[in-house]
Amino acid sequence: xxxxxxxxxxxxxxxxxxxxxxxxxxxxxxxxxxxxxxxxxxxxxxxxxxxxxxxxxxxxxxxxxxxxxxxxxxxxxxxxxxxxxxxxxxxxxxxxxxxxxxxxxxxxxxxxxxxxxxxxxxxxxxxxxxxxxxxxxxxxxxxxxxxxxxxxxxxxxxxxxxxxxxxxxxxxxxxxxxxxxxxxxxxxxxxxxxxxxxxxxxxxxxxxxxxxxxxxxxxxxxxxxxxxxxxxxxxxxxxxxxxxxxxxxxxxxxxxxxxxxxxxxxxxxxxxxxxxxxxxxxxxxxxxxxxxxxxxxxxxxxxxxxxxxxxxxxxxxxxxxxxxxxxxxxxxxxxxxxxxxxxxxxxxxxxxxxxxxxxxxxxxxxxxxxxxxxxxxxxxxxxxxxxxxxxxxxxxxxxxxxxxxxxxxxxxxxxxxxxxxxxxxxxxxxxx
Numbered sequence: 001x002x003x004x005x006x007x008x009x010x011x012x013x014x015x016x017x018x019x020x021x022x023x024x025x026x027x028x029x030x031x032x033x034x035x036x037x038x039x040x041x042x043x044x045x046x047x048x049x050x051x052x053x054x055x056x057x058x059x060x061x062x063x064x065x066x067x068x069x070x071x072x073x074x075x076x077x078x079x080x081x082x083x084x085x086x087x088x089x090x091x092x093x094x095x096x097x098x099x100x101x102x103x104x105x106x107x108x109x110x111x112x113x114x115x116x117x118x119x120x121x122x123x124x125x126x127x128x129x130x131x132x133x134x135x136x137x138x139x140x141x142x143x144x145x146x147x148x149x150x151x152x153x154x155x156x157x158x159x160x161x162x163x164x165x166x167x168x169x170x171x172x173x174x175x176x177x178x179x180x181x182x183x184x185x186x187x188x189x190x191x192x193x194x195x196x197x198x199x200x201x202x203x204x205x206x207x208x209x210x211x212x213x214x215x216x217x218x219x220x221x222x223x224x225x226x227x228x229x230x231x232x233x234x235x236x237x238x239x240x241x242x243x244x245x246x247x248x249x250x251x252x253x254x255x256x257x258x259x260x261x262x263x264x265x266x267x268x269x270x271x272x273x274x275x276x277x278x279x280x281x282x283x284x285x286x287x288x289x290x291x292x293x294x295x296x297x298x299x300x301x302x303x304x305x306x307x308x309x310x311x312x313x314x315x316x317x318x319x320x321x322x323x324x325x326x327x328x329x330x331x332x333x334x335x336x337x338x339x340x341x342x343x344x345x346x347x348x349x350x351x352x353x354x355x356x357x358x359x360x361x362x363x364x365x366x367x368x369x370x371x372x373x374x375x376x377x378x379x380x381x382x383x384x385x386x387x388x389x390x391x392x393x394x395x396x397x398x399x400x401x402x403x404x405x406x407x408x409x410x411x412x413x414x415x416x417x418x419x420x421x422x423x424x425x426x427x428x429x430x431x432x
Contacts, residue, residue: 103176111172117163120171120182122407123196125163126210126218128240128281133167135242135273136160139266145169155262156253157202161186161426162209164198175431180414185427187415188228192301192378193400193408195224195234199244201252205229205423208244211236213291213306215407222287223247224303228423232382233302239284242270297375300324300382307371307403317371321360324379330354331383347387354380358391365398374399381412389416 006023110116118124140151145168149160162185165171186197188207199208205228210221223244224234238244249263274281295304296317309316320327330353334346357376364372377395380388393416400408 107176108172111166114166116166116171120166120179121163121185121196122183122410123210123212123215124218126221128242128279129163129198129210131277131279132241132245133164135270138273139269153202155259156249156266158248158253159200159202160198161200162196162198170428174428177427177431179410180417181427181430183411183414184418184425184430186425187411188226188423188425189419189421190226190228190232190301190382190384191415192303192381193396193405193411193415194303195226198241199248201248203423206252208237208248210241211303215405220282220287220291222284222291225252228421232300232384236284236288236303239287240281242274242279242281243284246270296371298324299375300379305371305374305378307374309371315368317375318364318369320357320372320376322357327357327379330357331380331385334385334387343387350385350387351391354388354391358395361395365402370399370402374403386419389419392416 003022003024006025110119114125136152137145137148140148149164149168149170152158152160160168186200186207188197188205191197191209194212195209196212197207197209201207206225207228208223208225211224211234212221222236223238223241225237225244225247226232226234237247246267249267253263255263273279291306292304294306294309296307296309297319298304307316322330330350333349333353336346336349361373361376373395377392377399380392380395393413396412397409400406400412
């Protein structure tokens with residue numbers, strides 16, 4: 001049976017076999033609208049052929065010198081539609097799927113080792129942390145890792161969070177979040193970048209965590225405590241996580257006569273595990289005394305700041321141009337009755353007072369006294385006023401950068417972006 005002529009003649013864009021078997025594509029013989037003569041293809045062009053290939057789709061080159069008639073407009077429309085379908089929708093879908101697959105593979109690979117902790121939380125955990133995890137798993141025999149967390153929570157109302165949840169496998173099958181989600185995981189309202197939560201008393205703002213003056217430090221860490229519903233102040237309570245757990249049982253756990261025996265047995269088990277494994281654990285007094293010598297300013301959160309300081313040249317830190325009492329007086333303008341009802345006026349009044357203090361801190365930073373901007377930034381952060389977040393960021397980011405503490409920059413930015421006074425700050429709530 002003879003083939004019919006394609007209605008688009010030799011301008012047809014289709015090159016699939018089914019179409020070519022059904023239709024002829026001869027040059028159009030009928031009278032066509034007068035057009036400018038088509039330029040002759042060069043030898044190179046004839047050798048290459050006109051179609052360009054994207055995937056399996058071939059499309060003819062468009063001659064810029066040749067006007068397009070009605071039939072050509074229709075062809076161009078169909079061609080564009082087909083290209084949008086392949087290069088736009090299908091191609092992008094394939095690309096997105098490949099990206100998701102790559103991200104998932106990277107995530108699954110991270111879950112195979114403790115590298116996940118450094119990658120997602122930007123810090124590494126000390127040896128006592130991993131030893132404590134081993135101890136927790138001895139408290140309840142023949143149980144899964146996740147059940148070890150549940151046991152501590154049920155018996156002592158204590159949630160082991162953050163890196164403990166990774167060790168228990170809770171992150172392995174979880175939905176993948178944005179980088180900031182992991183940095184905000186159990187980060188309470190007043191937690192500065194130097195603090196990382198590992199214990200939370202269930203249903204409260206009471207939480208314990210490691211304090212690092214330098215992100216990479218794994219040797220000189222102390223455990224600190226804060227109640228986010230009470231104040232911004234932190235208290236150093238232990239030199240290792242075993243002692244922090246004992247401190248919790250002694251001071252924050254609310255027991256009953258029925259739990260007294262369980263608590264006593266657990267305290268005994270802690271000491272026995274340390275003895276049986278010959279663990280040499282750092283003690284609070286020695287760590288705190290050594291750190292106190294390097295603390296240059298107390299700060300509102302009472303933990304103080306530690307930065308490199310050359311005592312002979314007095315380079316590295318200079319005091320703020322106002323005292324803590326004067327700074328608190330400036331911040332109290334947010335609470336003044338005649339300004340409180342107008343947040344914009346209150347903010348403006350505070351910023352006008354803070355501007356010279358911030359300028360002086362920036363000048364100090366330019367002259368290598370990086371600790372000054374760090375102190376002011378952390379003080380304003382500890383004040384809790386969200387109206388100052390932009391100013392806080394302008395102080396902390398360059399200070400941490402010049403102190404070579406980039407991990408704290410990422411943590412501070414993520415926290416300031418979504419700072420919450422809630423007490424359930426689990427990433428698993430965000431990723432539902």
